Amino acid sequence: MHVAVVGAGISGLSAAWRLRRRLGPGVDITVLDQSGRLGGKLATGEVAGVRVEQGAESVLLRDPVVAELAAELGLGALAHPAPLPAGIVAAGATRPVPRGTLLGIPADPSILDSSGPARATPEPPGGPDPLLAPGADVSVGALVRPRYGDEVVDRLVDPLLGGVYAGRADDLSLAVTVPALHAAAQRETTLSAAVRAAQAATPKATGPMFGVPAAGMSALATALAAASGATTRLDAPVRELAPTPAGWRLTIGSTRDPGYLTADAVVLAVPARPAARLLTGFAPAAAAEVGVLDYASIALVTLVLPGDVLPASSGFLVPATEGYAVKAATFVGHKWPHLAAPGVSLARLSLGRYRETRVLQRDDADLAELARADLAAILGTRLPDPVGVRVQRWGGALPQYGPGHVDRIARARAGLAGYPTLALAGAGYDGVGIPVCIRSGFAAADRLAAVAPDPAAPAGVAHAGTAEPAEISTGE
Numbered sequence: 001m002h003v004a005v006v007g008a009g010i011s012g013l014s015a016a017w018r019l020r021r022r023l024g025p026g027v028d029i030t031v032l033d034q035s036g037r038l039g040g041k042l043a044t045g046e047v048a049g050v051r052v053e054q055g056a057e058s059v060l061l062r063d064p065v066v067a068e069l070a071a072e073l074g075l076g077a078l079a080h081p082a083p084l085p086a087g088i089v090a091a092g093a094t095r096p097v098p099r100g101t102l103l104g105i106p107a108d109p110s111i112l113d114s115s116g117p118a119r120a121t122p123e124p125p126g127g128p129d130p131l132l133a134p135g136a137d138v139s140v141g142a143l144v145r146p147r148y149g150d151e152v153v154d155r156l157v158d159p160l161l162g163g164v165y166a167g168r169a170d171d172l173s174l175a176v177t178v179p180a181l182h183a184a185a186q187r188e189t190t191l192s193a194a195v196r197a198a199q200a201a202t203p204k205a206t207g208p209m210f211g212v213p214a215a216g217m218s219a220l221a222t223a224l225a226a227a228s229g230a231t232t233r234l235d236a237p238v239r240e241l242a243p244t245p246a247g248w249r250l251t252i253g254s255t256r257d258p259g260y261l262t263a264d265a266v267v268l269a270v271p272a273r274p275a276a277r278l279l280t281g282f283a284p285a286a287a288a289e290v291g292v293l294d295y296a297s298i299a300l301v302t303l304v305l306p307g308d309v310l311p312a313s314s315g316f317l318v319p320a321t322e323g324y325a326v327k328a329a330t331f332v333g334h335k336w337p338h339l340a341a342p343g344v345s346l347a348r349l350s351l352g353r354y355r356e357t358r359v360l361q362r363d364d365a366d367l368a369e370l371a372r373a374d375l376a377a378i379l380g381t382r383l384p385d386p387v388g389v390r391v392q393r394w395g396g397a398l399p400q401y402g403p404g405h406v407d408r409i410a411r412a413r414a415g416l417a418g419y420p421t422l423a424l425a426g427a428g429y430d431g432v433g434i435p436v437c438i439r440s441g442f443a444a445a446d447r448l449a450a451v452a453p454d455p456a457a458p459a460g461v462a463h464a465g466t467a468e469p470a471e472i473s474t475g476e
């Protein structure tokens with residue numbers, strides 16, 4: 001059996017690794033990516049000799065899958081952040097992020113006092129019915145705004161959600177971004193009771209909440225690829241995917257000089273738009289459901305500043321209402337002691353919010369200067385000239401899951417039920433967090449493993465898939 005995995009991000013690589021685990025040495029796996037490197041949004045790099053993460057920075061450890069994988073892949077123990085506070089900029093000052101909330105939504109709104117970034121309005125009494133009808137989905141803002149007031153949404157929930165999705169509380173699906181609250185809101189009649197129930201249903205963290213492989217995020221991608229034993233083909237954009245009587249045919253490369261690859265099964269682990277383009281020829285309804293998903297573009301500016309010039313904090317978040325271009329800052333050496341470099345301070349600044357792309361039209365030098373000016377203004381200090389600057393742009397970076405996303409993806413997958421040798425995986429479908437992407441890759445591999453030929457069966461026995469050998473050709 002030959003499986004083609006399209007997309008060498010964490011989702012595709014996790015699928016490749018799991019396929020090897022499930023099917024053993026008898027499966028051929030080819031991982032294809034249009035870019036020249038593995039990892040997708042996992043990208044460890046260097047600025048002025050200092051290691052930095054230019055994409056995803058860390059992993060939420062509530063799901064142990066990353067720690068388990070890292071140990072299994074020989075990456076050693078994870079590094080953890082220092083227990084330093086983070087702030088939210090509000091009315092010109094940086095205030096502590098209130099503790100004990102669910103993405104900024106407290107069970108008891110009175111805990112939000114004047115020392116924090118936002119005050120809540122008293123919640124109106126609940127009605128006879130639960131907050132949400134069974135299976136209904138709304139935006140996070142639509143649930144919270146009428147119950148706790150605008151300040152809580154604009155100054156607290158919005159920047160916390162924005163730090164993950166670069167999106168706004170009034171646009172993002174409750175079911176995807178705060179699933180425990182979505183479940184509780186279908187049973188409870190007040191927001192405070194729903195938050196209490198959601199928090200009670202969430203297992204308490206017993207150790208550090210976040211971690212990262214000590215060798216960096218890219219190490220996870222390269223180790224997965226190596227352990228999967230897959231053939232990797234980089235600079236290999238897949239332009240067409242077509243079912244054949246025997247399996248699948250992929251068209252790769254430029255229109256002038258295309259190459260072809262046949263496979264018995266395919267994992268499609270690319271973002272929603274390229275996935276929709278590849279699906280549209282044979283599954284237009286599923287393609288339409290997938291292609292609805294929009295993405296936010298962002299840029300990360302890393303500044304290496306001489307001296308110890310940043311406060312002893314892990315960084316800050318900036319609500320859109322504050323008027324800065326920077327939406328989040330990480331003080332890398334403070335937050336991640338294993339990345340601290342002597343004699344310099346590292347600031348990782350994130351710019352770009354959903355539908356606010358104008359700021360990203362600046363050239364790199366301009367963008368870096370804007371980020372530095374915002375940082376200095378927020379800290380209320382002059383900053384030295386950086387000794388190193390890196391601007392990393394991520395066009396179409398972060399999926400903006402609108403209300404109804406979960407149902408749309410369920411419909412898309414149902415629309416592909418007639419193709420049991422095709423599986424979707426990735427952030428465009430199942431969620432943005434790295435553990436979720438890994439699980440999504442695993443689920444895709446499990447779907448294909450379930451229809452793989454039985455290795456114990458005599459050769460030539462019919463199965464879902466094909467006995468045709470994997471074949472790579474160009475210029476057909």
Ligand SMILES: Cc1cc2nc3c(=O)[nH]c(=O)nc-3n(C[C@H](O)[C@H](O)[C@H](O)COP(=O)(O)OP(=O)(O)OC[C@H]3O[C@@H](n4cnc5c(N)ncnc54)[C@H](O)[C@@H]3O)c2cc1C
Pocket residue numbers: 006007008009010011012032033034035039040041042054055056057058059060236237238239269270271274298300394397398425426427428431432433434435437
């Ligand atoms: C700046 C940034 C910071 C983040 N920080 C965190 C964090 O700290 N923690 C966290 O959990 N998550 C974080 N995320 C989110 C997380 O990194 C992503 O959700 C996750 O890495 C997505 O993985 P993926 O494999 O689904 O997709 P991707 O990483 O997007 O991989 C998809 C791959 O498909 C390839 N591709 C696309 N089209 C084609 C085609 N036609 N043919 C061949 N290849 C194709 C692309 O080149 C890409 O390599 C962050 C994201 C960004 C952008």
